[in-house]
Amino acid sequence: MAGALDRRQLMGLDDSHLVTLPDGNLLQSAVAQAFFALQTAAHEAGFELAIASSFRSFSRQLAIWNGKASGARPVYDDEGGTVPMAQLSARDKLHAILRFSAIPGTSRHHWGTDLDVFDAAVMPRGYQLQLSPQEVAPGGLFDPLHCWLDERMAAGESHGFYRPYADDRGGVAAERWHLSYAPLSTDCAQRCDAAMLATCWHGDEVGDGLLLREEIEADLAGILKRYVEVPEGWCPSGTGL
């Protein structure tokens, strides 16, 4: 197993420890091996388990974040409507973005352990993948895949993949499509702390700067608790994790 990630790797500033999959996605090597095993099992069950998003760099997350904070990118609410960002206070803007997007440096997608998946076998021709709540809800396009994944997880046969955002707990919205390789991501989660983030956000790596930074830092502990930490029981303990 690879050693613990260093600060730059945890923040998505360095991807040299990752391997490139045939479809172009980047993951840690052990995660890729486990994913291939899960993919094979899914194939045997009639699904084409595919990756919509895997590793995401700090700079990519910064572009998404600043785009939403500046109004250049739309921010959606729970019903899929557009949030009128220009009318909101800085604090309300911050929480509207955090519902669906992570602050650069805090994304689980920085680690090479987490990925968003879908079933390529049921995609209608020309269908634009959305990763929306509707797609994964009962009766939705990808519900059968996720029911199968739920069964594998319950049986301890999901090759180490579990759901950190299975439920809506009032922070990040439920993301049934987001899987995390628990044997490596639990360590990453424990090592990301406020001091590490502050070093990053005040360093050269943010270029022109992180928008809403003062608002973030005014309530960093609260934000980390509500939007970054995941509950104790998100993956089974005592299973070699």
Ligand SMILES: [Zn+2]
């Ligand atoms: Zn995700």
